[in-house]
């Protein structure tokens with residue numbers, strides 16, 4: 046696995062674009078409370094790419110949907126998520142809609158479901174541009190073709206007039222990215238955006254996202270099961286467990302000086318990753334906790350080989366070294382890391 050592309054600079058040297066603190070989301074579900082996000086905290090500086098990794102059900106998607114106001118009415122969101130100083134938690138729907146798309150845009154896994162099958166792709170991009178920018182139809186159409194070119198879709202003028210079913214999965218995902226870029230957002234969230242694509246197309250879309258991030262100085266949150274992908278492209282990483290950030294650092298720092306036993310277990314698969322550049326998260330013995338009956342103390346305790354009685358107290362996520370946060374009473378020692 047290559048982490049050369051990830052820079053070694055600390056996570057935050059400038060004022061963060063996004064600062065998430067103690068974010069909590071719970072759902073009412075069949076008479077129970079599901080604690081999907083439990084005090085999530087992390088920061089993202091402008092123009093950087095942050096990967097959020099963790100097992101299925103660790104709250105990666107719910108955590109970003111809370112930023113976008115895209116949760117069902119059964120959800121209660123508390124805590125804070127400030128984008129450029131604007132508090133997103135508790136924002137009225139109308140204002141949230143204005144931010145969504147304009148300041149933060151999102152690309153999901155399944156472009157086939159996100160695109161309107163009865164509308165030409167160019168018209169869908171044009172609409173997205175006009176929803177946020179004061180351009181007349183002709184100027185917006187011209188911008189839409191430019192965006193198709195920016196996302197490296199071959200023959201953009203011709204593709205503009207096509208319907209989604211005439212495009213391949215990779216092309217449709219490029220169209221989704223063009224729609225997301227329509228309002229020139231400062232933050233693009235890609236939630237498993239390349240998961241349904243074959244490995245070659247996945248790499249092309251990731252290269253495109255990296256190129257756009259650099260050229261447009263846009264921050265990107267990359268949500269992925271794929272540690273290899275996160276390590277190759279993102280500059281910063283947040284590792285989530287049971288709805289919390291348990292370790293957060295620049296990618297190279299995290300991979301070279303892992304501190305949290307959970308991250309250590311995830312990285313146990315590095316030899317596999319070297320053989321197989323796109324291996325998924327490894328299987329760690331035991332089950333993640335039941336989110337409607339969270340254990341006291343550290344949520345990783347029932348599965349952790351280093352657990353002691355002290356772990357019955359929940360460890361805080363602290364910045365123990367500059368730019369490196371972890372939540373553990375007994376961090377992995379350098380010699381055994």
Ligand SMILES: Nc1ncnc2c1ncn2[C@@H]1O[C@H](COP(=O)(O)OP(=O)(O)OP(=O)(O)O)[C@@H](O)[C@H]1O
Nearest residue numbers: 072074079081100101102103104105106107108336
């Ligand atoms: N509408 C809902 N009602 C009740 N529980 C929900 C709802 N949406 C999500 N959850 C629960 O919240 C938890 C976190 O879900 P989330 O989708 O964020 O996980 P994830 O980390 O994105 O997983 P994956 O990698 O599988 O996408 C899960 O246990 C899920 O079942």
Ligand code: SF4
Nearest residue numbers: 343346349356373374
């Ligand atoms: S706090 Fe304790 S249980 Fe939790 S990860 Fe650290 S050593 Fe393991």
Ligand SMILES: [Mg+2]
Nearest residue numbers: 105106107236
């Ligand atoms: Mg998800």
